[in-house]
Amino acid sequence: MPRATSEHAPLQLLVAEDSEDDFEILLRELRKGGYVVSAERVKSTLELDAALVRPWDLLISDWIMPGFGGLQVLETISTRGLDLACIIVSGTPGEEPAVEALRAGALDFLSKDRPRRLVPAVQRALREAADRRARVRVERELRFSERRFRTGFELAPEPLLSYDLDLRAIVDGNAKAAALFRCSRDDLRSSDLDALSPTRQPDGRSSSDAAAHYIRRALAGESPVFLWTFQAGGEAIPTETRIINLATVGHNLAQINIIDLRERLRAEEIRRRSAELEMQNRRIQEANRLKSEFLANMSHELRTPLNAIIGFAELLHDGQVDPASPTHKEFLGDILSSGRHLLQLINDILDLAKVEAGKLEFRPEAVDVPRLVGEVVAILRTTSAHKQIRIDTQVDPSVSLLTIDPARLKQVAYNYLSNALKFTPTGGSVALRIKPHEADQFKLEVEDTGIGIAESDLGRLFVEFQQLEAGAAKRHQGTGLGLALTRRLVEAQGGTVGVKSAVGEGSTFHACLPRHAITMPRAPTPIMFAPIREGARTVLIVEDDARDQLQLVAALESAGYAVELAANGSEAIARWRSRPYDVATIDLLLPDMSGLELLSALRGENTNRATPIIVITVVPDARVVAGFTVHDVLHKPLDRDRLLASLARAGLPTQLPEPS
């Protein structure tokens, strides 16, 4: 059943018609067709103008009226810009007036002779009018939305690009984007992401491969967010970039949001540096406090035996003791033992000072471990026999031959053993074991059945002058330096110490050390280089750690590269200026300047301007290079294959002659 507007509202109909009869026929037809009609008839321009002030669903007009006509009606509607559906009915139909009426905006032209056609014509006219109104509304909304979008795009505080994902081309960029890339907006429109980025991203991926990957993800409907380094005017611009697929009909249009991270990274760097300084300051203060404490303790410990030495010597010298009495001899014995104690103390302090200053020399050599252990036990035989303490020793065959400084190993074993004897009651037992530990270490372990140590005291054990109290009557002899010295000796050789204990259950002290000590080079560049082969590619290695130097030199030379070494930043800069290199590897933690300072200095030189730099760092974050152009960031511990792969990516594959 055809209905006009809605179920309840009647069709608001305006009719321009001079004949009352025709008007009635028209209404009758419409009612027959199911319409509820609320109609008004006008017969002149004046009446029409007055009626048009109100809203109408439909206008039906006669074509020819006295002093008035359908054409005029249509023109009035059009002039007023009204969105009103019009149908013309005529008593004298013809092709010419029909064409004229339709041109003037009528939706249909009907003959009064054929009233049956009226209802279908009205239905169609109303439908078309509704469609047109809907279309106009959608178009207007689109226009608004487009304007809103344009304004947002233009005025956005961050750089934005419009991007065609299908064509892989930048469609437009806002003013901020043009400023970021230091070019005009026209330049942006003829550019692509590759052209605005360095050849490779800091993580080593090629920029065009990586960009293609993110564009594929955007096409799949994701909005990928990723760290991306752009490049403008030779400067790398680290950013956080997001591709948002706008997916308009027919186009895979995307918006690319760019957040410039340079400021943030700089701020982070400053924050990090100031935190570092703060830490350093606190460490220095703490070290200072410990030093004062150490000095006070040392003074106390030296004065104590001196008190006995000088005091007894005075008594004897001043004749206060009968030279023939046993007391006289006893006091001489006290002077002697106090003197020996003082000597031991001084030796320990000197050793400690040497370790502290890094001046203690370690002379690793092949050591027959069971023999060395036997010698240590022999020294302590008197003490152990006196207290009837059994010493068991056990050396695992796999570690019976070690490369280590024998004097220092003896010292560690002696300190632990004499300590164990001191705290083990008469009749107890002590065991010394040497066994393998991890892949390349060994573990020296001394277990006693002594008094044990409270958990709260374990932390003080390896600290200078921190003797634990063992009851006043049993206050042990000792300098209070033995364990501290042991710890420092072991740590200076790249090892660790530790203890497991509980009160009344004895203690187990251990030291873990490398099975085969490396002679640590102390001069800045003591490494002997292989003779440089003709035409070999030259790598500048900037690395201060001796062990890493060795590893890098070995890795690169064995792959056919010629290497030069700089142990600090200033040496690196001097070499960098002096000659062209094919590639450089840089450690970011150097003694004399920060890695970023060095990168900035190297990149500021004219020589080696295009030389790839590979950063080798312990910091597991590619952002450490903070926007400097680097070929790659590799992490320590360094993997030789990765290093060689990275060199190959830089266009410098290994040059070893092919085996023929």
Place this chain on the structure above:
Amino acid sequence: MTAARILIVDDNATNLKLVAYLMRNHGYTVETALDAESAIDSIRINRPDVILMDIQLPGIDGLELTRRLKADGATRDIVIVAVTAYAMKGDQAKALAAGCDDYITKPIDTRTLPETIARHLAKREGLS
């Protein structure tokens, strides 16, 4: 006059022996203690006139023991002389602040220590 009684507190047996011998040789009645707990027992029983007090002791240290003795009416009048290997700046002030009547650093001078003690005893006699 009966011999003045001296208590020597020191956790180092050798040093204890030295000072004890010295003071006995000068006619004092000497008691010894290796730590604060046995010192407190000795004080209760022997009522010493003078205590030669080492500072670094296991458990309760010499400064704390001095504070306790000087806070107690029954022991306040005992002359306490700190005899210590703590000889850094500020150590003397710490000893006197704890209530020690005098402060002597190790190594001691065996030729002047007995005189110093005699002077303190004489001063105390004069006051009472």
